[in-house]
Amino acid sequence: MKMNHNNPKIPKGIIINLVIIIATFIFVNYIAGLIFLITYILNSLKSFSKNQKEEFIKDVIEIENVDLLKNKIEKRKKYLQISLNSRLEVAQEIVLSLPKSDRVLIEVGSSLINRYGTMSVSGVKIFAPTNSYIIADCKCADLAPREVKMMANAGASAATCLGVAPIETIDSFIEECQKFNIDSMIDMMNVESAIEVLKKLKKLPNVVILNKGSNEINKQIPFYQINQIKGNYNLFVAVSGSQTIKEVQSAIFNAADIVVVGEDLYNSQQDQLVETFLKKIK
Amino acid sequence: MVYKLPASDKIIIEAGTPLIRKYGQKGITSLKNWWSERIQKPAYIIADLKCMDRSAQEVRSAFEAGASAATCLGLAPIETINEFINECKEKEIDSMLDMMNVPFPFEILQRIDNLPNIVVLHRGVDENEKNREKEIPYDQINRIRGTYNNLLISVAGGETTREVMRAFFNNANIVVVWRSFYESPDDTAKLAQDFLRLIK
Numbered sequence: 001m002k003m004n005h006n007n008p009k010i011p012k013g014i015i016i017n018l019v020i021i022i023a024t025f026i027f028v029n030y031i032a033g034l035i036f037l038i039t040y041i042l043n044s045l046k047s048f049s050k051n052q053k054e055e056f057i058k059d060v061i062e063i064e065n066v067d068l069l070k071n072k073i074e075k076r077k078k079y080l081q082i083s084l085n086s087r088l089e090v091a092q093e094i095v096l097s098l099p100k101s102d103r104v105l106i107e108v109g110s111s112l113i114n115r116y117g118t119m120s121v122s123g124v125k126i127f128a129p130t131n132s133y134i135i136a137d138c139k140c141a142d143l144a145p146r147e148v149k150m151m152a153n154a155g156a157s158a159a160t161c162l163g164v165a166p167i168e169t170i171d172s173f174i175e176e177c178q179k180f181n182i183d184s185m186i187d188m189m190n191v192e193s194a195i196e197v198l199k200k201l202k203k204l205p206n207v208v209i210l211n212k213g214s215n216e217i218n219k220q221i222p223f224y225q226i227n228q229i230k231g232n233y234n235l236f237v238a239v240s241g242s243q244t245i246k247e248v249q250s251a252i253f254n255a256a257d258i259v260v261v262g263e264d265l266y267n268s269q270q271d272q273l274v275e276t277f278l279k280k281i282k
Numbered sequence: 283m284v285y286k287l288p289a290s291d292k293i294i295i296e297a298g299t300p301l302i303r304k305y306g307q308k309g310i311t312s313l314k315n316w317w318s319e320r321i322q323k324p325a326y327i328i329a330d331l332k333c334m335d336r337s338a339q340e341v342r343s344a345f346e347a348g349a350s351a352a353t354c355l356g357l358a359p360i361e362t363i364n365e366f367i368n369e370c371k372e373k374e375i376d377s378m379l380d381m382m383n384v385p386f387p388f389e390i391l392q393r394i395d396n397l398p399n400i401v402v403l404h405r406g407v408d409e410n411e412k413n414r415e416k417e418i419p420y421d422q423i424n425r426i427r428g429t430y431n432n433l434l435i436s437v438a439g440g441e442t443t444r445e446v447m448r449a450f451f452n453n454a455n456i457v458v459v460w461r462s463f464y465e466s467p468d469d470t471a472k473l474a475q476d477f478l479r480l481i482k
Contacts, residue, residue, distance in 0.1 A: 085336065085339070086339075109336075110334070110335070110336070110340075111336050111339050111340060111343065113303055113306070114302055114303070114306060114307075114331055114340060114343055114344075115306050115307055115343050116306040116307070117302070117303065117304050117305040117306035117308065117309065118303065118304050119306070120306070138303055139332070139334050139335075141299070141332045141334070141355060141357075141382065142299065142332075142382065143299065143300055146300045147299075147300060147303055150300065150303060150304055151303075162334060162355075162357070164355070164357035164383065165357075165383065166382070166383045189334060189335065189358075189359070190334075190357060190358060190359045213334070213335045213358075213359045213361070213362055214335055214336050215335060215336070215337060215359055215361040215362040215365055216359045216361050216362075217361070219359075
């Protein structure tokens, strides 16, 4: 009996079909697996409490401070705000030299905004460390909705309004800031009593800035008003006008949450200012 | 909008605060170039900086951009206003003191070292919308002009032809209008002609 040694031939069509079926099987499983994973993550997130969700995001994105994700400042922390007020080139140089810390806030000063427009806010944001808190010091005095929208769209985390502005403007400013989810800061420059302005408002701002204007050389920073405000309202108080590191420490000692310093002081201290602040003031 | 306006030297163009905040010096320079081209001579442009601090720096910035006048808030510290007026003099541009939300403009004028060129009497836009009762302080015009002869008075916050007429009738030198133009830009030419007819 002669054996037929020829191997039985599987038709080519069947092989191709088999390959297609196996490939489809793997692909469908892969997609299904992916969908399952995404649904699982989303469901887990839904069932998380707010804190757990923040923890999860913190772990995944590896950001030091979750509050900065929301671009908000925190109670119990002390902040140093660097005010940039000359040229964009100078601002860029300073911002690039800043250490990455959620306790360093960057202010785009009104002189910079008046010179370059909202481009100064978005420009500084680009050079600043990721998730930096940027303040647009637009010193709003009228037409609040337009200024707030402009600054929020440029990427600001907060904007400023003058305490001497009409009450209608300040009210509208705070309302618009809430709408655009940015912090409202009221600059009390040349206001006799900040607390009197706060009493007249419909809603409170997030921050009150006690200010000694750069032209007001002989004036004292009104430290006594810090506790007056904090005793009555749950607000952040910023103090502007410190000329030396000693004055910065003095502002913190007087219970200020944020100390605003100009770029002159920053430059004269050759980076020591921020380092000293972060090290010595907790 | 600038090109739609009739070419009259009675029209002064103001680079408003939101425009400056958005475009900075470029906004002022562009307006200057467009309006100069339209009237065929160097245009008078006001930079409504609403200066509150660092006045010398702000004035220099507006001057560099080509502004013929700049504004400072009457609510600013006296030191800021003094520096503002001095810097404007040095740069040979007109100084305008905006008296928005100032209860007694007269008092501010008495406290400063040198007088500005122009005083702006104001009713803010936000005030106007939320508090209809607030009036443009027409009564202040003659009070200020009676004491300070050389000062020019500008009145802002009125929009209707009736309000514009009332301001001129009360001896204002300049009337600031924007809303009617802003709300119906297509009618720019007609609105401007109407206002020009009123002040002849």
